Amino acid sequence: KAGVTQTPRYLIKTRGQQVTLSCSPISGHRSVSWYQQTPGQGLQFLFEYFSETQRNKGNFPGRFSGRQFSNSRSEMNVSTLELGDSALYLCASRDQGATEAFFGQGTRLTVV
Amino acid sequence: KNQVEQSPQSLIILEGKNCTLQCNYTVSPFSNLRWYKQDTGRGPVSLTIMTFSENTKSNGRYTATLDADTKQSSLHITASQLSDSASYICVVTYGGATNKLIFGTGTLLAVQP
Numbered sequence: 001k002a003g004v005t006q007t008p009r010y011l012i013k014t015r016g017q018q019v020t021l022s023c024s025p026i027s028g029h030r031s032v033s034w035y036q037q038t039p040g041q042g043l044q045f046l047f048e049y050f051s052e053t054q055r056n057k058g059n060f061p062g063r064f065s066g067r068q069f070s071n072s073r074s075e076m077n078v079s080t081l082e083l084g085d086s087a088l089y090l091c092a093s094r095d096q097g098a099t100e101a102f103f104g105q106g107t108r109l110t111v112v
Numbered sequence: 113k114n115q116v117e118q119s120p121q122s123l124i125i126l127e128g129k130n131c132t133l134q135c136n137y138t139v140s141p142f143s144n145l146r147w148y149k150q151d152t153g154r155g156p157v158s159l160t161i162m163t164f165s166e167n168t169k170s171n172g173r174y175t176a177t178l179d180a181d182t183k184q185s186s187l188h189i190t191a192s193q194l195s196d197s198a199s200y201i202c203v204v205t206y207g208g209a210t211n212k213l214i215f216g217t218g219t220l221l222a223v224q225p
Binding site: 004033035040041042043045056090092094097098099100101103104105106108 | 143144146153154155156157158161201203205211212213214215216217218
C-alpha cells in the first residue's frame with residue numbers, strides 16, 4: 001500500500017499570495033487531518049475531514065481552509081499569506097475508527 | 113482543558129547513554145497514548161501505543177510506560193544511537209467514539225558521538 005503523499009514537497013510564496021497544498025491518503029482511509037509545524041510550537045491541528053465533511057477544526061484564522069474530495073484526497077488552502085505562515089504542513093490519514101495517524105512527508109512552505 | 117505536555121523540550125546525550133522523555137496529559141475520556149518519532153524533514157511515525165490497561169511496552173531499545181492514575185507516560189531509550197536523533201511526540205487519543213487526537217509539542221533529542 002502506498003503511504004500518504006503530499007505535494008508539493010517545497011514551496012516558496014510571496015506575502016499576500018495564496019497557496020494550495022494537496023494530500024492523498026492511504027488507500028481506504030477516509031479521515032484526513034492537517035497540521036502546521038513550526039520550531040518550538042510543535043504540531044498544531046488545523047482541521048480534520050471525514051467523508052468530505054469537516055469533522056474538527058483547530059484554532060486558526062479563516063485564511064486557512066480545506067476540503068476533501070469523494071476519493072478522500074484533500075487540499076488545504078491558505079489565502080493572503082503572511083510571513084508567519086512559513087512552516088511544515090503535515091497531512092495524516094487514518095482508517096475509520098483507528099487511532100493511529102499515518103503522516104506524509106509534509107510540504108515545506110516558505111513565505112518571503 | 114484537554115492538553116498534553118512534554119518534557120524536556122530538548123535533550124542532548126552522548127551515544128550509548130540512556131535517556132527518558134516525559135509526557136503528562138489531561139484529557140477525558142482517555143483512549144490511548146502513542147509515541148511518535150519524527151526524523152528531520154519527515155512526517156512522524158508511530159513507535160508504540162499504550163492503552164489504559166498497559167503499564168509498560170517495549171519496542172527494541174524503546175520502552176514506554178503509562179501510569180493512568182497520575183496521567184503520565186515516559187519513553188525510555190536504551191543505549192542511544194546517532195539515528196535516535198529526532199523529535200519524539202506524545203499523542204493522546206480521547207473523546208470516546210470521536211477518536212480525537214491531541215499532540216504534545218515534542219522533545220527534540222540530539223545524540224552526539
